[in-house]
Amino acid sequence: xxxxxKVQAARDSKRLTAVDYIGKMFGGSFFELHxxxxxxxxxSIVAGLAMLYDVPITxxxxxxxxxxxxRLMRNFGSANPEGYRKALRLxxxxxxxxxxxLCLVDTSGAYPGIDAEERGQGLAIAENLMEMMTLKTPVLSxxxxxxxxxxxLALAVADEVWMxxxxxxxxxxxxxxxxxxxxxxxxxxxxxxxxxLTSHDxxxxxxxxxxxxxxxxxxxxxxxxxxxxxxxxxFDKNRMLDPDKLIQARYSRFRKLGNNIxx
Amino acid sequence: xxFFTFLKPRNELEGSQSPAESMPFIxxxxxxxxxxxxNMLLASDLQENNRVCTKCDHHFRMSARERIAMIADEASxxxxxxxxxxxxxxxxxxxxxxxxxxxxxxxxxxxxxxGKCTIDGIELVLCVMSPDFMMGSMGTVTGEKITRAFEYxxxxxxxxxxxxxxxxxxxxxGILSLMQMAKTSGAVKLHSDAGLLYITVLTDPTTGxxxxxxxxxxxxxxxxxxxxxxxxGPRVVEQTTHTKLPKGFQKAEFVRxxxxxxxxxxxxxxxxTLAMLLKMHSTKEARE
Numbered sequence: 001x002x003x004x005x006k007v008q009a010a011r012d013s014k015r016l017t018a019v020d021y022i023g024k025m026f027g028g029s030f031f032e033l034h035x036x037x038x039x040x041x042x043x044s045i046v047a048g049l050a051m052l053y054d055v056p057i058t059x060x061x062x063x064x065x066x067x068x069x070x071r072l073m074r075n076f077g078s079a080n081p082e083g084y085r086k087a088l089r090l091x092x093x094x095x096x097x098x099x100x101x102l103c104l105v106d107t108s109g110a111y112p113g114i115d116a117e118e119r120g121q122g123l124a125i126a127e128n129l130m131e132m133m134t135l136k137t138p139v140l141s142x143x144x145x146x147x148x149x150x151x152x153l154a155l156a157v158a159d160e161v162w163m164x165x166x167x168x169x170x171x172x173x174x175x176x177x178x179x180x181x182x183x184x185x186x187x188x189x190x191x192x193x194x195x196x197l198t199s200h201d202x203x204x205x206x207x208x209x210x211x212x213x214x215x216x217x218x219x220x221x222x223x224x225x226x227x228x229x230x231x232x233x234x235f236d237k238n239r240m241l242d243p244d245k246l247i248q249a250r251y252s253r254f255r256k257l258g259n260n261i262x263x
Numbered sequence: 264x265x266f267f268t269f270l271k272p273r274n275e276l277e278g279s280q281s282p283a284e285s286m287p288f289i290x291x292x293x294x295x296x297x298x299x300x301x302n303m304l305l306a307s308d309l310q311e312n313n314r315v316c317t318k319c320d321h322h323f324r325m326s327a328r329e330r331i332a333m334i335a336d337e338a339s340x341x342x343x344x345x346x347x348x349x350x351x352x353x354x355x356x357x358x359x360x361x362x363x364x365x366x367x368x369x370x371x372x373x374x375x376x377x378g379k380c381t382i383d384g385i386e387l388v389l390c391v392m393s394p395d396f397m398m399g400s401m402g403t404v405t406g407e408k409i410t411r412a413f414e415y416x417x418x419x420x421x422x423x424x425x426x427x428x429x430x431x432x433x434x435x436x437g438i439l440s441l442m443q444m445a446k447t448s449g450a451v452k453l454h455s456d457a458g459l460l461y462i463t464v465l466t467d468p469t470t471g472x473x474x475x476x477x478x479x480x481x482x483x484x485x486x487x488x489x490x491x492x493x494x495x496g497p498r499v500v501e502q503t504t505h506t507k508l509p510k511g512f513q514k515a516e517f518v519r520x521x522x523x524x525x526x527x528x529x530x531x532x533x534x535x536t537l538a539m540l541l542k543m544h545s546t547k548e549a550r551e
Contacts, residue, residue, distance in 0.1 A: 114500060117493060117495065117512070122474035122478070130452040130480055157448075202438060257443075
């Protein structure tokens, strides 16, 4: 598969979205919590409580929608500032009750709208980056589809970041990159190669810890059972750590990214 | 060799029009045309006025060194990590050439200059981004230098001032430049948790990944008049929403009125304002 094949797989309208993951891993135990208690409820972000085996956790997910009607309601998975503020509110709540936080990321990017700008999209993302870095509870982020720039990073400052095999994570969309580089957005396939945005690239660059293999057949139960077990094991390990050590490790994780390329 | 050989080459800010005929003869290159009001300004007047138009108050862009000279007490600035520079880790098309021309144009090795200095005698860490270096785009070295500056300030219990100008994260370094948003934000948070002061000065333009990280994380956020302050730039917003943008959209005054900037400060008042704010945070009570 070329890098651009991966981009298309990550964006495939038939690809499982965050609510599928929540349903398959947590079933009826998921209880959705709405709103940022400041402005409104952003439906691009689905968040709430769930039981991971016998452990209550907080789940925060960016949801693209599975059909046209849902996609419109979900704003195609492009969150507004209140979405990121809802996420932050529930992360702080998780910290208070010593619950681990699972983030599922799937977005082409934070919404670049007039309202979003007027309500401080930049600040909303910035605050999440700051607060997640020192959140005194385990945080794990899994990129399940598209990881579009700052809008994805705002839910991916975590102890570990994992990627589904056919997900992507990039500083800019291949189309955006191509139109800047060659003034031609149809050269997105070439740009996809340059950007190094596939799960294997990111693993090699040390940006993600784990790649989750995707099932080739129709039966995805095994993948979800496996993923659920891995998540539980990671939370168990990190819950044992002293919170200050956990934060220190999280900061070092990001601290070392890109400090080795200067001369 | 005639007289004109000694004149510096014309840059794009300098108009080609001759001044009014009644004026004494002055070579063209000593004149600068204000892009806002169209008036011809004497380059030396503009420089003396901190690169602010003497006719209409338009704030021209300012190099990192010019800004440091304006803000810091004379000869007080000691630079950190002055030799650190990016390499083309992803082998990205034309990046090596871009870096070279940015270095030649700006005289800097990266898009931010960091160091410590004093302002009105108060010690602090100062980071100033450079519009001449790929429009202040944030690469890994930019992130690393800012992170180191904050770590130094935390270790030495010093306030930090960052003057931003940036087109956002640097595409040519891919995901690693995106990661600098998280890295710098972490360093800002640890500095903040230590009870220390952080002031940002947003200058034109401050956008993208810099807005969505350390630019908006100050305890006090100042901006220069009319500076563009945005996450998604106006063109992207217009293309996405197919809507006409409101008047003054994403200009510093607009963003202040929406509640995201503490104050818009004229450049000629900036140093005094910073000195006053630093002083108000250097009481024994504030520092404990």
